[in-house]
Amino acid sequence: MTAEDLQPYQRIVQDVKDQVRLGRLTGNDKLPSTRELADHYGVAPGTVQRALTELRTEGVVYSHQGRGSFIRESAIDAVADPTSQAIKRLEEQVAELAERLDRLEASDDKRS
Incomplete structure (x- = not known):
C-alpha cells in the first residue's frame, strides 16, 4: 500500500511510527x-486527533491533558x-x- 492509498490520518500515524523506527523520535x-x-x-x-487516538491505542504515544502528546518509552517495540x-x-x-x-x-564443575 502506497502513501497515496492511505487516509490522511493514516499517513500521520505511519510518519510518526517511521520517525520512531528511525530514531528521530524517542521515548518521552x-x-x-x-x-x-x-x-x-x-x-x-480533527484528522490529527484521529491519528493521535490511533497512536495511543497502538501504544506509540501517551497524552497528558494540557501538556500534549509524548512518545512512549516502549514505542520502538510497538x-x-x-x-x-x-x-x-x-x-x-x-x-x-x-x-x-x-x-x-x-x-x-563444582561436582567434579
Missing part, C-alpha cells in the same frame, strides 16, 4: 501541538516490524539458554 519526546501537526500535514485538527520482533525474541531466548548452560556447566 514531545510531539508538536495538534495545530502545528495539522499545519505541517495540511489537514484539519512500531517494530514483525521480523524485527521475531529476531529480538530469538535473541532473548538464545541469551536465556546461554545463561542456563553456563549455570549447568558451573554446577558440573
Whole structure:
C-alpha cells in the first residue's frame, strides 16, 4: 500500500511510527501541538486527533491533558516490524539458554 492509498490520518500515524523506527523520535519526546501537526500535514485538527487516538491505542504515544502528546518509552517495540520482533525474541531466548548452560556447566564443575 502506497502513501497515496492511505487516509490522511493514516499517513500521520505511519510518519510518526517511521520517525520512531528511525530514531528521530524517542521515548518521552514531545510531539508538536495538534495545530502545528495539522499545519505541517495540511489537514484539519480533527484528522490529527484521529491519528493521535490511533497512536495511543497502538501504544506509540501517551497524552497528558494540557501538556500534549509524548512518545512512549516502549514505542520502538510497538512500531517494530514483525521480523524485527521475531529476531529480538530469538535473541532473548538464545541469551536465556546461554545463561542456563553456563549455570549447568558451573554446577558440573563444582561436582567434579
